[in-house]
Amino acid sequence: MENPASKFEQSARAISRMMGIIFAMFMVVGGFLVYLMIDPTLSAFSPEPEALVVVTPPEEDDFDKIENGIHLRTGFVEGEGLMTVVNNCTNCHSAKLVTQNRMNAEGWRSTIKWMQETQNLWDLGKNEDIIVAYLATYYAPGEKGRRQNLENIQWYALEE
Template sequence: MKKQNHDKLKKDFRSFYKVLMIACASIGVFVVALMYLIKNPDVSIFKSSEPNSEIVAVPVEEEGLDKVENGIHVRTGFVEAPGMMETVQNCTNCHSAKLVIQNRMNKERWKSTIKWMQETQNLWDLGKNEDIIIDYLVTNYPPQKKGRREVLSNIDWYELKD
């Protein structure tokens, strides 16, 4: 009986120790972040006006975030055209601009992809920006004929013999 009590006490202590270590690590991360913010007064913490967005630290005085050179948005690589900033502001909050650029789709596929992101990835309602973004993407990054090979069809399969 004493051995069972001892084993239960050991198990309870291990559980308590794990919780204590996680709490200490969390406090440590918080303290390091707080020290960074105190030592770097040019960094501001703000909450985006977009729903479901996270708090991010961005240098207040950082210039050139939306700089365009030779018709290309420097930070993202997006082509400068109507709808670029709406695309930057809504798409690059969650993922890289490269992911957007490489997925060349037509209007219907973009609509279904946005709907999927809203249903499964917590993408907010884009409102009037949805059509602006889709038009920008379809115009500047249309589907390409080249790239991956087409799906194989009309194949004469044969059986390999040992």
């Protein structure tokens, strides 16, 4: 009669071998995918040369272009102090981090102080007033809240 312990050891060895095979397959497939990401032109699966997308850097004139009152590179609203905000705020984080927030001047000043105390933000000097004025003007708390109730609606019956 076979020893239950040896049967367990055989099962454990079989599971271990299977896990090793699965791990090796993941490593091979993962390596292949990394290889394709590094240079997709080396792959047999690469697109035709004319289908490759060539990214060109923006021309110097387009770098700080403003269209329809929006700074294209950052999404900031055009206004006095815009470039001071761009030059100071987007060095460390995305403009989206700014535009998703809404604060009054006191809130923006408090946030700047917090960044200086905890995130190594430099002393902004005279730029702090310019930045706070811009942010409090264009990224202040909204007055709206939820949409207004619908009024003067002409209801009609749905046909079945």
